[in-house]
Amino acid sequence: MLLEFQNQKKWVKNIMDKFFTHKYCDRCHGSLEGGRTMSMYNTDCICIKCKEEETKRPDYKKAVNADHEEIKKGNYNYSGIDNR
Numbered sequence: 272m273l274l275e276f277q278n279q280k281k282w283v284k285n286i287m288d289k290f291f292t293h294k295y296c297d298r299c300h301g302s303l304e305g306g307r308t309m310s311m312y313n314t315d316c317i318c319i320k321c322k323e324e325e326t327k328r329p330d331y332k333k334a335v336n337a338d339h340e341e342i343k344k345g346n347y348n349y350s351g352i353d354n355r
């Protein structure tokens with residue numbers, strides 16, 4: 272259980288390090304100076320423009336719901352329906 276917790280912490284740290292050190296959007300490779308956010312579909316760090324595009328996807332609600340469902344189940348490691 273403790274090991275599981277440590278792995279989870281390590282995983283979150285990796286994601287956060289990636290998230291905060293990123294200079295360019297994972298999707299359009301534009302600058303992240305205007306703001307950044309995590310994709311609902313995977314662990315990509317994306318710009319606000321790409322996030323807007325993402326919310327227009329017909330399956331966006333599904334991605335959000337899947338994320339909430341996994342968190343409810345206690346799976347904080349869930350990385351999205353599109354994770355590669």
Ligand SMILES: [Zn+2]
Nearest residue numbers: 296299318321
């Ligand atoms: Zn972008």
